[in-house]
Every structure is written in C-alpha cells, then in structure tokens.
Amino acid sequence: MAQFFPGNTCIYLPQPTWANHEAIFKFVGLEVAWYRYCDPKVSKLDFEGLMDDINKIPEKSIAFFQGCAHNPTGVDPSQEQWCEISQLVKKRQLFPVFDVAYQGFASGDFYNDAFSFRTFLQDGHKVAILQSYSKSMGLYGERTGSCTFIADCKSEADTILTQMEEIIRKTYSSPPIHGSRIVVEILADENLKYMWFQEVKMMSERLKAMRNALKENLEKAGSKHNWDHIVHQIGMFCLSKLTPKQVKKLTDDYHIYLPADGRTSVAGLTTKNVQYVANAIHEVTK
Ligand SMILES: Cc1ncc(COP(=O)(O)O)c(C=O)c1O
Incomplete structure (x- = not known):
C-alpha cells in the first residue's frame, strides 16, 4: 500500500488497536491516523464517534478494520453497524483493509465471524483481507496466513500479484511451507474441515466459560466493582479496566503477567487458576 496505493497514503486505525499495527504501518512509510472506536473506560463501541470520524477521512484514503474479536478491546460492531460502516466507507471512497487474526473466536462460527468483510464484498468494495491462522489453527510458530x-x-489481479511477489522476494523471499501445507490439508478435506470447525467452536466456548468463571469468582471473592465488561467483551482478550498501578501489583505480588493497559488473555485462564487470578484482582482493586 505504501508503494503503490494511488490515493492518500494515510491509514486510519481504530483507537485503540493492537500496538503493532501502528508500528508496522509507520515502518513501511504510511502515515497513521485514528478514528474513535472504543473508550476502554466504558468498554463500549463508540459507534457515533466512529461514524463521525470516518465521515471526515479524506476521500481515497485507507481505512483499516479488525474483522472480528477486536484486539485489545473485545468489542466489535454489530452486524447492522457493519452494514452502516460499509455504506459510509463507500460514500467516502475509502479503501478498506481487514485484519482477520481471530476468525472463529467471536461467535465460535467461522462464517458468522466473516460477516464484516463479506458485507463489504457484497457491497462491491475492493478490499484487502489479511488473514492469520496463527491462533485459529494453533500455528503461531509457522507464520501462516493469507493476503x-x-x-x-x-x-489487475496479475499486476497486484506481480507487485506482491516483487515485495516478497525483497523481504522474506519465500514463506515457510509446513504451516500452509497443514492448512491446505485441513481445508481441502471435508471431514478434517468439519473437525477443525468443531474444535474452534469448543475453544470459543471455553473462552466464554472462562469469562463467566472470572466474573463469578470476583463476585465470590467479595468484589463490589462492576465486572460485566468481562462477559460482554468477546474473543481472546479482555480489557480489564485495571490501572497500570494495579497491573504492577498483580505482577509483583501475585506473578500474574499482563501489559500495563490491563489487557488480559482469557486464553491463559483455566479452571485451575481462575480462582487465584480472581482473588488477586480483588486484592489489587480493593
Ligand atoms: C489483531 C492482530 N492482527 C495480527 C496479529 C498477528 O498475527 P500473526 O501471528 O499472523 O503475525 C495479531 C497478534 O498476534 C493480532 O492481535
């Protein structure tokens, strides 16, 4: 995009987003700007702010979205809101780019979780979709995804492919092969694909169960705070609303490790440790 995008090479990101997005786009020479997405203190989509900011993005710029299970907020637009966003992006003549790193994590269903970018496709956008299988197939070390x-x-497709190949040759040269062979093997076989869908569903249900267990254990520990956001957020992460000081105390006193913004990995919770984590959170938030 930095080299060939014919419009304004400024990419507009949700505020907040995964920290590496800004780092990656600046590193390749794109300008980075933001649209309102979610106030972590409220843990709710700021849909009005989002629409208002997107409406002000200069035409022919790049609008960046997370396809589902937004990292770090765990807050996604509803299906109706995605439809409205798609129409606005069209009106503003923006180029939508979707990062899809957690497909299946939001609803447990791969097709449901593709609603955002399928809607854009149906609405006739040209889009770029960047998909990762790191989490959904447990292939983190294999660097497997698709663009x-x-x-x-x-x-036009041939031109894009040639340019992509040119960039690939000059950067990582060729992708690791084993991860992609595993993905092809699974997706090309109906039985394996079905088994994988079932496993993704099971994993997503486990995440939901851990959210419920964390909230229940906080209440059992006697916490008087409102922890509804833990169960309302979706996907692998929970923006806990812990302050940097409380996070430091969790790490120093209880050896629970998380970034200073309070983002917790729900995947790290188990039936064995959830009570310990809840008690520790209660102690640091008293
Ligand atoms: C939103 C988001 N996009 C992309 C990635 C990176 O995916 P990959 O493992 O394919 O580099 C991550 C996390 O690792 C992420 O949270």
Missing part, C-alpha cells in the same frame, strides 16, 4: 486483494479483472 487477499479483490481486483476488477484478470490483468
């Missing part, structure tokens, strides 16, 4: 561009015609 999809939608083109108008074969010659």
